[in-house]
Amino acid sequence: MPKQYTPEAKARAVDYIMERLDRYKSVYAACNDMAPKLNVGKETLRRWVVQAQVDSGERTGPTSEELAEIKALEAKVRDLEEANDILKASAIFFARELDPRRH
Incomplete structure (x- = not known):
């Protein structure tokens, strides 16, 4: 460490x-x-x-302030990409549930 x-x-x-x-x-x-x-x-x-x-x-x-801002923005992008993946997976799940061909 x-x-x-x-x-x-x-x-x-x-x-x-x-x-x-x-x-x-x-x-x-x-x-x-x-x-x-x-x-x-x-x-x-x-x-x-x-x-x-x-x-x-x-x-x-890049100054220290700019580096800190870049780091914060990268973390925000990671969070948003994770949320987007969750939303995509849930949309696929619900689309399958509503598919009339499944019943």
């Missing part, structure tokens, strides 16, 4: 990397070097930093 980090811990780690980013060639290099010191996975830390850069406008991509 993945580790759960508090929002405060994420923010501190991202701030720590962002302050020192100019000392490294890339975000990957910074995260690769600093992750063990922060007791966070390298890729986890890199994703946090990249998302913080997107949220601040330094990089292109």
